Amino acid sequence: MSGLAKMKQPGCPALCAAKQAVRKRRDSRNPLVRLGVSILYALWKGAQSVFRFCTDANYRSILLLRLTKGGKIHQTTPTTGMDRYPAIFSACRDYFADRPDLKILSFGCSTGEEVLTLRKYFPHAHIIGADVNRRSLAACRRLPVDERVRFVYSSPKQISENGPYDAIFCMAVFQRTPQLVTAKGMESLHKIYPFERFERQVTELDGLLNPQGLLVVHYSQYSLEDTAVSFQYKALGQYDQEDYKASVFDRNSRLVKSPPSRNSVFIKQGQDT
Known part of the structure; x- marks a missing residue:
């Protein structure tokens, strides 16, 4: 204690x-x-x-992240776990039908449990785990992974250099202190996490995703369907965010009081070259 x-x-x-x-x-x-x-x-x-x-080293890393990069990043808390979204991971595996040459990005991989989980679903894929928390990355690099797994600092340069990707997973990343926001009844996220930041990141990731690839945005305070790139995507199945208990917001960063069902898994349209 x-x-x-x-x-x-x-x-x-x-x-x-x-x-x-x-x-x-x-x-x-x-x-x-x-x-x-x-x-x-x-x-x-x-x-x-x-x-x-x-x-508390974990608290220190989170606080430093908020102080130094708070205006640029998304989720700052490195909460994670093994196989948290089995239905989504299974659907994505079935979509690719065991294609062996996949390249997957775990965007916001925290301490690596999601990457280890993805390896079980995609045993032959190249998997890149990216995170902005250097303490979390240090933990990732101590994991017993194979040569097709790599962990990188989550900067546009490093993520781009390791792309393009066939699947990008953003699981519980696009949110900011969701429990606190909900508990306080906040009606706008504009000051702490504006929609423009979310949209800018989604647009960057879209540019690194191959046609017919999957973009997974799950447990998010915003919806991919509100972004400027949404016209390029169609939903895969009915994998929604109905169990997301935090408040959600629209493209104006305003609270959506009765949010519609929001999809999580999207296929990028276009011809796969």
Whole structure:
């Protein structure tokens, strides 16, 4: 258990008693007392953040990412797991009918579990995992993978150099603090994650996808069907995002209060050369 976790446990009676005393004075009629409580609360939260920054490498990597690249990136939390979307992965495997020469991009691969999962569904494919979190990439590069798997920093240059691709998976990438956004009832994402950023990224990926290739956009706050490149795509099957519990937004970055069913798997139209 970390030091921060211990501090939060009932085993610190003096600290808990102090916090309770401060809480009781939040609604004091004395404005100076209320001001003092606000200052103490801010100092306490700041101390917690500093402590966590110094002791939690994962938290530190996320915070640095938000501070240095927050205006350019999408999801910052590296939450992942093995085989999280079996129905979608199976449908994509069946679409390609075991074609051996596939090149696949896992866009936002986090610590590599998605790449390991894709290898099980596509045993002969070349798989590129890309992520902006360098700590996550370091974890990826420690994985026992074969010579057809490669992990790269998620920059336009490196992703482009390893393309073009037959399938691009963007799983739970195109979203920003979705639980917090939903809990707060936010009606616009314009300030923290505007639609234009999503559309720009989708357009870049579209330029790296071969005709008849698959673009998978799943668990997203925005819809591919709202982008300027949507006319080039048709949905594969009925793989939707009905179980996505977070708020979704339109091309104006405004909340969609009764969102229609949104597809996740798309085929790029055109002749495959």
